[in-house]
Amino acid sequence: MEPAARLSLLKPSPIRILSEGAPPTAIPLGLGEPTWDMPEAARRALMASSGPCPYGPNFGLPELRDAVARFHGATRDEVLITCGSEGALFSLFLAFLNPGDDILVPDPYFPAYTSLAHLAGAEALTYPLDAGDRFRLKAGPVLAALEAHPHVKAVLVNAPSNPTGGATTAAHLKAIAQACEAKGVMLISDEVYLDLHYGTRPPSLRDVSKYGLVITSVSKGWGAAGLRVGWILGDPAWLGPARTVHGYAVTGAAHPAQRAALALLEDSERIFVAARHEIRVRWEALAAALKTHLGQDITPPDGAFYHWMELPETAVADPMAFCLRLRDEGGVVLVPGATFGEQGKRFARLSFAASPAQITEGVRRMAPFWKA
Ligand SMILES: Cc1ncc(COP(=O)(O)O)c(C=O)c1O
Structure with missing residues (x-):
């Protein structure tokens, strides 16, 4: 049976496709969800x-x-x-x-x-x-x-x-x-x-x-x-x-x-202070790893836990293919910026809600794809 016509413009979210199809050992920098303990x-x-x-x-x-x-x-x-x-x-x-x-x-x-x-x-x-x-x-x-x-x-x-x-x-x-x-x-x-x-x-x-x-x-x-x-x-x-x-x-x-x-x-108030500490620690892990592996200096965003990262020039023609290769060959999940609209075409979204250790390892795995 055909699904209802109202579904014709709806596609499954690429964020979910990339995350749910990832190999079990892939580092999850795709989903935007807190990984610290529930208060x-x-x-x-x-x-x-x-x-x-x-x-x-x-x-x-x-x-x-x-x-x-x-x-x-x-x-x-x-x-x-x-x-x-x-x-x-x-x-x-x-x-x-x-x-x-x-x-x-x-x-x-x-x-x-x-x-x-x-x-x-x-x-x-x-x-x-x-x-x-x-x-x-x-x-x-x-x-x-x-x-x-x-x-x-x-x-x-x-x-x-x-x-x-x-x-x-x-x-x-x-x-x-x-x-x-x-x-x-x-x-x-x-x-x-x-x-x-x-x-x-x-x-x-x-x-x-x-x-x-x-x-x-x-x-x-x-x-x-x-x-x-x-x-x-x-x-x-x-x-x-x-x-x-x-x-x-x-x-x-x-x-x-x-x-x-x-x-x-x-x-x-207590929960927010603790949560801001969690994201600050994660952002610091990200900043240190990007400096070490890619020589990049970043400043914190105004809020949230996303790093809006420019893609390497070679990835811009087909960012989804690049993110799939990054996931399946590199072992790290990022979301192509085009998922979020026209202005995202030259970017990928890196969610640093993951644990600091995962962030450090994820950037180490990503780096060769940015240098290639
Ligand atoms: C901007 C924005 N709005 C809404 C949501 C939905 O979140 P929830 O339904 O968990 O409140 C999200 C989830 O990532 C989001 O990033």
């Missing part, structure tokens, strides 16, 4: 679970919604708990994008943005991140894209970015929020990496405007990707339709996972 607070909450294991309300556990609201300086009715920020994106795209609608997303982008737009029958148009300034988000290109495409339904921003780690400033974010509000365009700010930074914390949309929606999860900064708990924060009028989609898709995030997420939120 103790969540572990204890999971162990303490007893009695029935109920569905819970579609909007999420009231205690968790309150904790999320406190974290962001909001109120309970502004919070919808989802299965990760992926569940948040899915619900918002399906709830608000009609076939034929356009949504603006950054280039480079997290691949789910374009795939979920296609699933909704919509088109993802891109605005460029600033390649001349470490792919930081600037208001100018977003405003220009809004002028060029006046019927755009929504704008998505993601800073710090997957795949580049580039963030933004409060002034740029505010200008984007004001433009979206003036045009009545939905603004979605994907902030899953906000608390994983190397210097000062980048701005949240919530710091500069009450307009728009923030989505995030416990997957990155709180080090618990497998819990699959995230949320949407913003105007209750926008949460209602998203809740309907999310409820029919999955009912809600798992009850024990929501309890664990609550414990994480209550211990946020």
Whole structure:
């Protein structure tokens, strides 16, 4: 039987293809997930679970919604708990994008943005991140894209970015929020990496405007990707339709996972300090290995745990073939930058969420491919 027509533009994620097809001895620098231990607070909450294991309300556990609201300086009715920020994106795209609608997303982008737009029958148009300034988000290109495409339904921003780690400033974010509000365009700010930074914390949309929606999860900064708990924060009028989609898709995030997420939120500051130490140690291992094996000097990204690395000239014609050779002959998994859009064609994404020892060994294995 043929799959539904809505799947015609959807391909399996190259990130998953490269990672799941890797030989068991390959060093995993492909997936973007924390490899340090899940914080103790969540572990204890999971162990303490007893009695029935109920569905819970579609909007999420009231205690968790309150904790999320406190974290962001909001109120309970502004919070919808989802299965990760992926569940948040899915619900918002399906709830608000009609076939034929356009949504603006950054280039480079997290691949789910374009795939979920296609699933909704919509088109993802891109605005460029600033390649001349470490792919930081600037208001100018977003405003220009809004002028060029006046019927755009929504704008998505993601800073710090997957795949580049580039963030933004409060002034740029505010200008984007004001433009979206003036045009009545939905603004979605994907902030899953906000608390994983190397210097000062980048701005949240919530710091500069009450307009728009923030989505995030416990997957990155709180080090618990497998819990699959995230949320949407913003105007209750926008949460209602998203809740309907999310409820029919999955009912809600798992009850024990929501309890664990609550414990994480209550211990946020301590957890973030420890997580920032973990990524700093990994970044230092990466910087030292790149210096030793390739003579490269790097500076930390604004946030997240990705190194956006220029490909060797010989790899640019077919980056996927290069990454497959790197994986199968070199024993290290990297993701071709083209997976993340036009501006990624000359790059590969190296996730340094792996352990420091894996990073050191991975770069040693990669080096001959860059020198060849
Ligand atoms: C930018 C960005 N948004 C959303 C997600 C989805 O993460 P989760 O569903 O675990 O919150 C990811 C995962 O890598 C991501 O990088």
